Amino acid sequence: MASQFLRLEEESGPDPGEPELAVNPFDGLPFSSHYYKLLEQRRSLPIWAARFIFLEHLESSPSGVVLVSGVPGSGKSTQIPQWCAEFVLAKGFQKGRVTVTQPYPLAALSLALRVADEMDLTLGHEVGYSIPQEDCTGPDTLLRFCWDRLLLQELASTKGTGAWGVLVLDEAQERSVASDLLQGLLRDARLGNLPGDPRVVVVTDPALAPKLQAFWGNPPIVHVPRETGRCPTPIYRDTVPTDRVEAACQAVLELCQKEAPGDVLVYLPSEEEISLCCESLSREVGSLENQGSPPRILPLHPDLGQTVQAVYEDTESSSRKVVVTHWLADFSFSLPSIRHVIDSGLELRSIRAESQVLRPISKCQAEARRLRATGIPPGSCVCLYPKPFLELEAPPLPQPRVCEENLSPLILMLKRRQIAEPGECHFLDRPAPEALMQALEDLDYLAALDDDGDLSDLGVVLSEFPLAPELAKALLASCEYDCVDEMLTLAAMLTAAPGFTRPPLCAEEAALRRALEHVDGDHSSLIQVYEAFVQSGADKAWCQARGLNWAALCQAHKLRGELLELMQQIELPLSQPAFGSEQNRRDLQKALVSGYFLKVARDTDGTGNYLLLTHKHVAQLSPYCCYRSRRAPARPPPWVLYHNFSISKDNCLSIVSEIQPQMLVELAPPYFLSNLPPSESRDLLNQLREEMADSSTRSKSSSTQKLGDACALQ
Numbered sequence: 176m177a178s179q180f181l182r183l184e185e186e187s188g189p190d191p192g193e194p195e196l197a198v199n200p201f202d203g204l205p206f207s208s209h210y211y212k213l214l215e216q217r218r219s220l221p222i223w224a225a226r227f228i229f230l231e232h233l234e235s236s237p238s239g240v241v242l243v244s245g246v247p248g249s250g251k252s253t254q255i256p257q258w259c260a261e262f263v264l265a266k267g268f269q270k271g272r273v274t275v276t277q278p279y280p281l282a283a284l285s286l287a288l289r290v291a292d293e294m295d296l297t298l299g300h301e302v303g304y305s306i307p308q309e310d311c312t313g314p315d316t317l318l319r320f321c322w323d324r325l326l327l328q329e330l331a332s333t334k335g336t337g338a339w340g341v342l343v344l345d346e347a348q349e350r351s352v353a354s355d356l357l358q359g360l361l362r363d364a365r366l367g368n369l370p371g372d373p374r375v376v377v378v379t380d381p382a383l384a385p386k387l388q389a390f391w392g393n394p395p396i397v398h399v400p401r402e403t404g405r406c407p408t409p410i411y412r413d414t415v416p417t418d419r420v421e422a423a424c425q426a427v428l429e430l431c432q433k434e435a436p437g438d439v440l441v442y443l444p445s446e447e448e449i450s451l452c453c454e455s456l457s458r459e460v461g462s463l464e465n466q467g468s469p470p471r472i473l474p475l476h477p478d479l480g481q482t483v484q485a486v487y488e489d490t491e492s493s494s495r496k497v498v499v500t501h502w503l504a505d506f507s508f509s510l511p512s513i514r515h516v517i518d519s520g521l522e523l524r525s526i527r528a529e530s531q532v533l534r535p536i537s538k539c540q541a542e543a544r545r546l547r548a549t550g551i552p553p554g555s556c557v558c559l560y561p562k563p564f565l566e567l568e569a570p571p572l573p574q575p576r577v578c579e580e581n582l583s584p585l586i587l588m589l590k591r592r593q594i595a596e597p598g599e600c601h602f603l604d605r606p607a608p609e610a611l612m613q614a615l616e617d618l619d620y621l622a623a624l625d626d627d628g629d630l631s632d633l634g635v636v637l638s639e640f641p642l643a644p645e646l647a648k649a650l651l652a653s654c655e656y657d658c659v660d661e662m663l664t665l666a667a668m669l670t671a672a673p674g675f676t677r678p679p680l681c682a683e684e685a686a687l688r689r690a691l692e693h694v695d696g697d698h699s700s701l702i703q704v705y706e707a708f709v710q711s712g713a714d715k716a717w718c719q720a721r722g723l724n725w726a727a728l729c730q731a732h733k734l735r736g737e738l739l740e741l742m743q744q745i746e747l748p749l750s751q752p753a754f755g756s757e758q759n760r761r762d763l764q765k766a767l768v769s770g771y772f773l774k775v776a777r778d779t780d781g782t783g784n785y786l787l788l789t790h791k792h793v794a795q796l797s798p799y800c801c802y803r804s805r806r807a808p809a810r811p812p813p814w815v816l817y818h819n820f821s822i823s824k825d826n827c828l829s830i831v832s833e834i835q836p837q838m839l840v841e842l843a844p845p846y847f848l849s850n851l852p853p854s855e856s857r858d859l860l861n862q863l864r865e866e867m868a869d870s871s872t873r874s875k876s877s878s879t880q881k882l883g884d885a886c887a888l889q
Contacts (some may be wrong), residue, residue, distance in 0.1 A: 220250030245399025437514020514554030649770030672727035696832025
C-alpha cells in the first residue's frame, strides 16, 4: 500500500503553540507558515478525498496506467503532480522523476509557479518547467511541467521514457495532437516492457473517461468526487448579439453595479476580442457609481508569459477581478475566486492549412465554463446566446486537434525520428486519410521527401527547426539568397508575435503604427517593428503606445536567438544585415516565396477580392494589413503571399505582402502549378510559365548562334 511509506509532515502540521520545526522532505528546510495556509486550502479541494485511492492505484496498477476523471476546478492539475512526487520520493528516486504535460505552454508555466508555491519549494530547483524558449529546470528538478509537444520531441529523440519515471498527461480532453500521439506511442510501447517500471497517469474530464479507459485496456480509474448543489443555473439571452464585445462588457458592468460578490470570468472567441474587451472595460469601470476599488481587468491568453500570474494575485483583496479569456481557460487555470461567468459560446480555432474558423464550443466546454461559477452561495452564468444555440449546433466533446490541424509538422517529426509511419500510429481518433495525404503532398512540394517517401537531406535539416515546415524552408532559402539576418527576424516574429491584433484606440496610436509600416507589405513591417522594439530597449511603454504585445515581442527576441544558435550549430551560412536595400528586398521576397508558394492569392477583379490558389475561397485583406491602413490606398496588389487565412471573419488574409507572379513561376515546383485546382489564376501562371520557357529557349538559341558566328569568324 502506498500509504504505508508516505509519512510526510503535511499530514499533521505543527502543533498549536509549538515552533514550526517540520522539515520539507524535498529540500530539507523547515516548512513556512505560508505552506500550512495553502495546505488547508488544498485539503478543501474535492480531489483530496481521492488521495490515498490514487496512490494505491499508482503503486499497484498491473499495466502501470492510472486514469483520473474529474471536473474542472476539482484540484486535479495541482494535486496529482504533487502526489506523484511523493510517490517517487518514497521510492527513493528509483522510478526517476515526474513529468507533467500540458496542452499549452502558458498552462505549464502557471502550474509550475503555483505548485512550487504549494510545495514550499524554489522554482527552477526541485520544481521546474520546460516551454518554448525557456527551460527552467536543473539537476535537482524532481517535478517538471512541460508543454506536451516538447515532451513528444524528447520521447521521439530518445525512443524510450527519457528521464521520467512517472508521466502525467494532464487535460487529455483537450485532444491536442501531441497528447493523443503520446498516448498512442506509449500504449504501443507497453510500459511493462520499458526499463525502470514507469507509470503513466492520464487526467481527463469525465466526458472522455470511457473512451480513454477502452483505449488503455481498462486500467484502474479514480473518480474525483463532485460536489452538487453549488452550480448556477445558466441565464440565456434571447438572441445572439451582433457585437459580442459590447454585450460582454455590458454584462460585466451590470454585475458590478449589482455588487454581486466574487470575481468574473469572461469567455470570448479570440485574442483580438479579449484585447478590445479589456480596453473597453478599463474605460468604463472608472465611471461606476458603487463605492470601493474599481475592478481589475486582466486578460488571459497564450502570449502573456509570466504576467499570467496576475490572475492569481491578491485573492483576498477587496478589488474585484474581471478575467477576460477564451478557450485557453476552458479546463486550465482554475481560479477559486471566480463566482460569475459570462460565456459567448464561441471559439476561434486554427484548422488545417493555417486557416481559422469561428464556431460554437462543445457541450463539454459549455459545462466546464458553467462549473467555473461554483461556490457557496453559487454565482451566476450568463450565456450570450439562446439555449437552443448549443443544443442544435455544438458537438458533445471538443474536436480532436489531430483531425483538424495541419499534419505536416507531425509527419516531419515522425519520419525524422523513424518512430512509425503516420498511418501506423494509434490515435484516439485517426485523422482522415486525405489529411495525411495532403500533409505528405505539401512536404513533397517543399522538397522534404525523396522519391521513396523518406526524408530528403533538405527534409532532415527542416526537421531540426522548431518552425512550421514552410517557414523553415523559407529560412533555409534565405541562405541561398543572402538575407538570413532579415529572415531570422521574420521567422521569430511570425511564430511568436504576428503584429497588431486589435484596431488602434486613438489617432495618436494610429499614427505611431503607421510609422512602423513598410511599403513592401506586412512581412517587412514585422521586421521594422522588431528592429524598432530592440532599439527602444524592449520598452513596455513603447509597445503599449502602439498596441503591440510586449510579452510576445520578448518571446520573438528569445526565439530569434535560438534560431541563430541552431543555424550556427548546423553550420549554415549567415549574412550581414541589409534590410532596406533594393537587392535585399528582392532576395527576401524570393526566400518567402520559396517556402510560402502554397499560400498565394490573386485579386480577381481589382477590388481586393482574392482567390486562394490552393482552395476555391475568396478572401479580403485583414483590416490590420498595411495595404488597408494607408491614407491614400492605391489599387490592391494583384498577387499576394499570406501567412494566415480566416474563414470566419469576412474571410480575411492576415500578414500579406505583394509578390510578382514571375517569381512564383520561377521558384515553385512545376508540378505544383500543374496540380492547382482549375481557375483563371492557374491558367495565367501556366501561360506565364510557357512564355518564360520560350523566352529562355530563345535566349539560349541566340547565345548559341552568337557563339557559332564567333567561331566561324575565328
